[in-house]
Amino acid sequence: MSEGVMAVVKPEMKSYIWLQTADGSIQQVEEEVAMFCPMICREILQTGMGSSKNYAISLPQRVNPAILGLILDYCRFHQVPGRSNKERKTFDEKFIRMDTKRLCELTSAADSLQLKPLVDLTSRALARIIEGKTPEEIRETFHLPDDLTEEEKLEPLRNITDDPRIRLLNRLYARKRKELKEREKLKNVEVEEERVDERSVEDLLTFINGGGEDSKGVRANKNKKKNRRRKDHPKDSSSNSVYGNHNKELDVLSSSCHDGEVNNMASPSKNSKLQDSTSVTFSPKLEFDDGDIDDDIDPAMKEELDREVEDFARRLNSDWPERMQEILSLGQERRLVPISMNGNGSTHRYTSMSCIVWIGDNNLMVNDSFVRMSSSSFEWIARDASMRFAAEEAVEELAMSFGAR
Amino acid sequence: MLKMANSFPEEVLEHVFSFIQSDKDRNSISMVCKSWYEIERWCRRRIFVGNCYAVSPRMVIRRFPEVRSIELKGKPHFADFKLVPEGWGGYVYPWIVAMAVAYPWLEEIRLKRMVVTDESLELIAKSFKNFKVLVLSSCEGFSTDGLAAIAANCRNLRELDLWESEVDDLSGHWLSHFPDTYTSLVSLNISCLGSEVSFSALERLVGRCPNLRSLRLNPAVPLERLANLLRQAPQLVELGTGTCLAELKPDVFSNLAGAFSGCKELKSLSGFWEVVPAYLPAVYSICPGLTSLNLSYASIQSPDLIKLVSQCQNLQRLWVLDYIEDVGLDALAASCKDLRELRVFPSDPFGLEPNVALTEQGLVSVSEGCPKLHSVLYFCRQMSNAALLTIARNQPNFTCFRLCIIEPRTPDYLTLQPLDVGFGAIVEHCKDLQRLSVSGLLTDRVFEYIGTYGKKLEMLSLAFAGDGDLGLHHVLSGCENLRKLEIRDCPFGDKALLDNAAKLETMRSLWMSSCSVSYGACKLLGQKMPRLNVEVIDERGPPDSRPESCPVEKLYIYRSIAGPRIDMPGFVWMMDEDSALRLS
Numbered sequence: 001m002s003e004g005v006m007a008v009v010k011p012e013m014k015s016y017i018w019l020q021t022a023d024g025s026i027q028q029v030e031e032e033v034a035m036f037c038p039m040i041c042r043e044i045l046q047t048g049m050g051s052s053k054n055y056a057i058s059l060p061q062r063v064n065p066a067i068l069g070l071i072l073d074y075c076r077f078h079q080v081p082g083r084s085n086k087e088r089k090t091f092d093e094k095f096i097r098m099d100t101k102r103l104c105e106l107t108s109a110a111d112s113l114q115l116k117p118l119v120d121l122t123s124r125a126l127a128r129i130i131e132g133k134t135p136e137e138i139r140e141t142f143h144l145p146d147d148l149t150e151e152e153k154l155e156p157l158r159n160i161t162d163d164p165r166i167r168l169l170n171r172l173y174a175r176k177r178k179e180l181k182e183r184e185k186l187k188n189v190e191v192e193e194e195r196v197d198e199r200s201v202e203d204l205l206t207f208i209n210g211g212g213e214d215s216k217g218v219r220a221n222k223n224k225k226k227n228r229r230r231k232d233h234p235k236d237s238s239s240n241s242v243y244g245n246h247n248k249e250l251d252v253l254s255s256s257c258h259d260g261e262v263n264n265m266a267s268p269s270k271n272s273k274l275q276d277s278t279s280v281t282f283s284p285k286l287e288f289d290d291g292d293i294d295d296d297i298d299p300a301m302k303e304e305l306d307r308e309v310e311d312f313a314r315r316l317n318s319d320w321p322e323r324m325q326e327i328l329s330l331g332q333e334r335r336l337v338p339i340s341m342n343g344n345g346s347t348h349r350y351t352s353m354s355c356i357v358w359i360g361d362n363n364l365m366v367n368d369s370f371v372r373m374s375s376s377s378f379e380w381i382a383r384d385a386s387m388r389f390a391a392e393e394a395v396e397e398l399a400m401s402f403g404a405r
Numbered sequence: 406m407l408k409m410a411n412s413f414p415e416e417v418l419e420h421v422f423s424f425i426q427s428d429k430d431r432n433s434i435s436m437v438c439k440s441w442y443e444i445e446r447w448c449r450r451r452i453f454v455g456n457c458y459a460v461s462p463r464m465v466i467r468r469f470p471e472v473r474s475i476e477l478k479g480k481p482h483f484a485d486f487k488l489v490p491e492g493w494g495g496y497v498y499p500w501i502v503a504m505a506v507a508y509p510w511l512e513e514i515r516l517k518r519m520v521v522t523d524e525s526l527e528l529i530a531k532s533f534k535n536f537k538v539l540v541l542s543s544c545e546g547f548s549t550d551g552l553a554a555i556a557a558n559c560r561n562l563r564e565l566d567l568w569e570s571e572v573d574d575l576s577g578h579w580l581s582h583f584p585d586t587y588t589s590l591v592s593l594n595i596s597c598l599g600s601e602v603s604f605s606a607l608e609r610l611v612g613r614c615p616n617l618r619s620l621r622l623n624p625a626v627p628l629e630r631l632a633n634l635l636r637q638a639p640q641l642v643e644l645g646t647g648t649c650l651a652e653l654k655p656d657v658f659s660n661l662a663g664a665f666s667g668c669k670e671l672k673s674l675s676g677f678w679e680v681v682p683a684y685l686p687a688v689y690s691i692c693p694g695l696t697s698l699n700l701s702y703a704s705i706q707s708p709d710l711i712k713l714v715s716q717c718q719n720l721q722r723l724w725v726l727d728y729i730e731d732v733g734l735d736a737l738a739a740s741c742k743d744l745r746e747l748r749v750f751p752s753d754p755f756g757l758e759p760n761v762a763l764t765e766q767g768l769v770s771v772s773e774g775c776p777k778l779h780s781v782l783y784f785c786r787q788m789s790n791a792a793l794l795t796i797a798r799n800q801p802n803f804t805c806f807r808l809c810i811i812e813p814r815t816p817d818y819l820t821l822q823p824l825d826v827g828f829g830a831i832v833e834h835c836k837d838l839q840r841l842s843v844s845g846l847l848t849d850r851v852f853e854y855i856g857t858y859g860k861k862l863e864m865l866s867l868a869f870a871g872d873g874d875l876g877l878h879h880v881l882s883g884c885e886n887l888r889k890l891e892i893r894d895c896p897f898g899d900k901a902l903l904d905n906a907a908k909l910e911t912m913r914s915l916w917m918s919s920c921s922v923s924y925g926a927c928k929l930l931g932q933k934m935p936r937l938n939v940e941v942i943d944e945r946g947p948p949d950s951r952p953e954s955c956p957v958e959k960l961y962i963y964r965s966i967a968g969p970r971i972d973m974p975g976f977v978w979m980m981d982e983d984s985a986l987r988l989s
Contacts, residue, residue: 104413111417119420127424135436144438 017044018056021065026056029072036075038114060112067102067109070095074118096125100141103129419448428453447471454478455913457495457519458938461967462503473512474538475504479519481916481961482866483891485543488918488959490944492974495519498528499972505532513538520544526551530558538564548573549598556582563616564592577602577625583610592619596645596676601625612637621645624678629657635664643697644668646676653683666690675699682709692716696743699724701750707761711736721777722746727763727784734767738774747771748782754811765792768808772800780805787818788845793827797834806831807842813869813894816846823847829854832862842866852876856883864889874901881905891916898956899926906930909937914963918942922960925953930962931980938965939980940973948978 015031017040034050035041043057044050050057059068077083077091096103107122130138139146422434422445435445451474454460465472479495497519504511511533521544529536536559541547549572555565556579580602583590590610595602602625611617617638622631626647635641651657661684665671671691680703695717700710701724710725710733720741727749729737737744749767753760765788771778772795779802788810808828817824824845832838832855839861843851847870855862856879863886871877878901880890890912898921909915909930924941927948931939941948942959969979 107417107421108413111414111420119417123417123421124424126421130421130434131425131427131430133433135433138433138437142437144441147439148436148442 017050018053019050019068020056020058021063021068022059022061023064025065026053027065027068028053030076032079033072033075036079036115037071038116040113060109062105062112063109064105067105070098070102070106071109071113071115071118075115078117092121096121100126100129101143104142415444418444422448426451450474451513452476456963456965457497457500458967458970459913459963459965462500464967466503466507470507472508473510474515475500475511475513476515476517477519478517481518481891481914482889483893483916483918484518488893488916490942490974490976493942493977494970494972494974496972497521498525501525501528501532505529509533510535512536513540515540515542516544517542518544520546521551522546523548523551523554527554530554533559535561537561540564540566540568541570542566542568543570545571549575549577549579549600553579553582556580556587557584560584560587561589562587563589565590566592566594567597568594570597572598574599576600580610581606585609585613588613589616590614591616592643593617594619594621594645595623596621598623599625604630608633608637614638615640617641619643619673621675622647624648624676627651628661628684632657632660632664635661635668639667640670641668642670643673644671644675645699646674646678646680648678649680649684650678651681651684653681658684658687662687662690669694671695673697673699677703677705680705682706685709685713688713689716693718695720697722701726701748704728704752707733715740717741719743724748724750726750726752727761728752729767730762731764731767731770732762734763735770735774738770742775743777744771744775745777746780747775747778749784750782751784751809751811754784759786765789768792769795769799772796776800777802779803782807782809782842784809784811786811787815788824788827789817789819790822790824790827790830791817791819793824794830797827797830801834802837803831803835804837805840806835806838807840807866808844809842810844813844814846815844823850825850825854829858832858837861840864843870844868848872849876849879852879856880859884859887861886863887865891867892867895869894871895871897874898877901878904881908887911888913890914892918892920894919896921899923902926903930906934906937909962910934910964912964914961916959916961918959920960921956923954924948924951924957927957927960927980928953935981936964936966938963938969941978941980942976943978944976 016028017031017034018026018028019034019040020026035044039060040050040057049055063071074095077095078088098106103122103125107119107126110118110122129141133141138144418441422431425431425434428451431445431449435442446468447470449469450472452465452469452472453476454465455478457477457479465475477497477500479497480489480493483489484493495518497516501514505528509532512535514529514536515538519541521541526547529539531554539555539559539562544567547570552565552567552572555562577598577600580595583606587610591614602623604626607626608630611620611634618641620634620638620641621643622634622645624647626634628647628649628651631646635644665688668691672695674688674691674695674697677700682705685705692713693716696719698714698717698720699722700713704726705713706728707730710729714720714723714729714733714737718740721743722745723737723741725733725748729749734749737747749763763785765785768781768783768785769792771781778800781803782805785808788808816822817827824843825848828841828843828847828851832841836858838859841855841859841862841864843855843866849872852871852875855865859865859880860883862884865880865884865887867890873896876895877892877897880887881901882905887908892915895917897917902917902922903926927939927941930937940961940963941957942961943957945951945958948955948957969981973979
């Protein structure tokens with residue numbers, strides 16, 4: 001056919017390489033341009049493919065025809081040896097100007113072809129797009145799922161503080177701990193009475209104490225005179241503070257507090273995001289210092305508890321999805337999301353990192369998350385040891401509440 | 406939606422993230438969606454923890470398994486003014502222990518206002534094979550023995566910086582622990598050390614480290630030695646001189662001048678303890694290249710300062726004592742058009758009468774003459790609203806404005822009015838103001854201005870200001886970006902604090918000392934806000950030995966996900982649910 005004839009007649013004697021994209025379409029490109037791509041180059045040299053239409057080199061799936069065109073334009077320019085750095089830079093700057101979606105496709109495609117200079121170029125461009133943006137803006141730009149739950153997003157602290165469920169939770173937990181402590185005391189004195197517990201058996205608090213119990217720091221108490229004259233504020237020993245008028249205010253506060261709802265906690269200013277831009281953005285989680293709850297449990301009970309913990313943890317790990325179904329089917333008003341159990345963050349993507357709190361028989365409360373997607377959620381959900389701890393505590397409660405074990 | 410995530414492989418996204426290094430951006434990335442959170446956390450190499458008690462080492466390690474560089478801050482800023490009692494905390498040892506196991510490839514540790522022991526330093530020296538950077542800024546608790554361990558073991562050390570730290574200086578011998586094969590030093594700052602180091606060891610060290618860029622000597626290094634060192638390291642970019650005390654000897658002078666002229670790269674100069682003015686001309690040759698000059702230890706008087714400063718046309722940063730006086734600041738404004746940062750420290754802060762002719766006028770001149778000035782720390786004895794208004798109008802670009810009128814509650818010296826309007830003008834005009842310290846006679850009005858206009862304000866320092874709770878309320882409810890608030894001797898009590906309790910969780914920390922916050926309020930706050938650590942610091946004894954309405958001495962509140970700390974000394978009480986249960 002004419003093409004073949006033309007090929008023979010053409011004076012230039014250019015060599016062409018045939019490339020096939022995932023959609024099946026085939027195109028040819030000058031050899032030196034194609035060879036600029038390491039992946040194509042290797043194919044040609046190792047397998048001998050690409051020399052004709054029937055033996056076109058199959059390109060990775062991430063390379064579609066339009067993107068291939070772009071990549072080949074890049075290669076065509078840069079494979080010419082004589083160009084100056086300035087020329088190349090100018091070309092690159094112009095080349096990069098495209099919409100974000102295309103830029104992403106290009107980055108991905110360049111990576112699959114192992115074309116490192118282009119990967120770097122496009123990656124840097126993407127980085128510049130990302131820099132300075134808020135998470136919301138980034139999501140919009142790249143059409144990413146908004147799968148961090150409501151409270152995990154930009155203003156988690158504000159939401160968390162204002163969330164009445166969480167406040168209720170805090171109070172309930174504080175009360176419970178107080179009860180537990182009192183019960184510990186009573187245990188040694190008298191036969192444990194059957195505590196009338198109105199909560200359901202399934203009472204479960206799945207927080208984990210992640211507080212730092214690292215070794216105490218060695219204290220240095222050297223009394224050195226600091227030479228800080230230039231930073232010193234002059235000390236004014238005269239006390240100018242006004243101490244009066246507190247009692248009245250405080251009485252008002254404490255009485256409203258006893259009612260359970262401190263209503264005078266005004267909501268903070270509207271746009272108070274997590275401001276600590278330069279610090280680690282850990283969302284605070286509800287920390288419960290459980291350190292001393294395990295004390296004073298007699299060994300037999302401890303053994304029992306240990307076994308229960310194992311069971312419990314296993315149950316949680318395996319049954320949870322089913323249990324969720326169970327609960328959902330009970331038809332009560334609740335929002336539930338499963339806890340993800342597995343540890344290694346990198347390969348597991350769960351649809352939610354929420355925590356479930358059950359308080360009361362039918363009053364199922366869900367806190368979608370106390371914390372943002374932060375270390376806290378991983379650590380208190382993910383690790384076995386931590387899970388054990390929470391489970392341990394929950395089991396202990398169960399034990400307490402049923403009095404018998 | 407998920408399409409994008411699927412087609413964009415993790416490694417590629419990680420590669421994109423590698424070009425994004427600022428903490429703020431990395432934090433934003435981690436909040437975009439779950440997959441980005443995951444990817445980001447595995448490739449985060451640098452961590453900044455603004456308050457070491459906000460999070461536990463274990464949490465950091467668990468979230469970021471591949472960290473190579475960490476920066477930690479310990480004590481609150483007011484520790485610099487001796488307001489934080491000795492032994493309060495800020496121990497780095499638990500962090501080092503945890504990181505020794507988890508981050509064997511850790512390269513950089515930067516600490517500020519932390520207690521560092523020799524044990525910690527030894528552990529660092531032993532645990533991190535590729536350790537490169539150790540910066541101990543305003544730290545304490547260690548001796549030169551610890552430094553010796555670092556010197557002896559850290560083969561790849563690049564930077565050792567003891568900026569303003571308190572070191573138990575047993576001897577200068579530690580420097581000799583750098584082995585002869587060690588050549589990778591890039592930056593050394595020993596300016597806070599008292600005793601003499603072995604000069605020959607120092608010279609040999611400097612001589613064999615071709616990449617040395619920054620050398621800040623201590624006062625024990627005399628002038629005569631400086632020339633030799635400079636000749637060994639003409640590539641220096643930053644130099645801190647030793648002591649200059651010596652009567653003028655012509656040969657020493659010419660030697661020094663010659664050595665300086667050989668340092669073509671020198672951009673930053675500091676030190677100048679006890680400097681004899683006659684030696685100053687030795688540095689004239691490099692003045693035009695200087696961008697940073699720190700004369701805050703130098704008792705050079707105004708005429709010599711003027712001569713020096715007028716040669717530094719490219720100066721961007723100047724730290725100087727108030728000996729510079731108004732006339733010197735006029736000269737500065739005339740010669741240094743590129744000035745970005747100015748700090749003027751008091752030479753005699755405790756004196757009752759002014760000892761120098763430095764007034765508000767100097768600051769006005771500089772704000773007029775230096776269009777790029779954006780950061781100021783200024784100690785003076787008099788100020789007026791008019792001057793502040795002028796300054797605000799001249800220079801709306803301030804990002805940091807710290808004015809310290811030495812005598813508390815000093816009014817406008819012209820009108821005897823409070824300085825509310827003046828500072829109000831500053832916050833109103835300087836829309837990008839991030840850091841502000843106020844002083845002088847101030848009523849609640851100034852806080853109304855601050856709350857209204859200080860929308861970008863991140864750090865605020867107050868002393869001897871305000872009339873009552875309303876002032877604090879304005880600040881807490883108005884300043885949306887507030888991260889650090891430190892207050893001393895202001896009549897703020899319970900109401901504003903409790904009303905704005907939720908705000909405290911959006912901030913890094915709040916310090917209040919000698920104010921009117923009652924013990925009862927502290928307890929309440931601690932109970933209600935489990936994500937805040939409410940520390941009552943009181944050296945008078947247990948707070949419950951006094952009535953609940955009794956104000957606490959000092960209060961330090963900071964958000965934390967690590968829970969109450971366990972290393973508190975006897976004079977610190979943590980207000981939390983347990984304490985409420987315990988104490989009630």
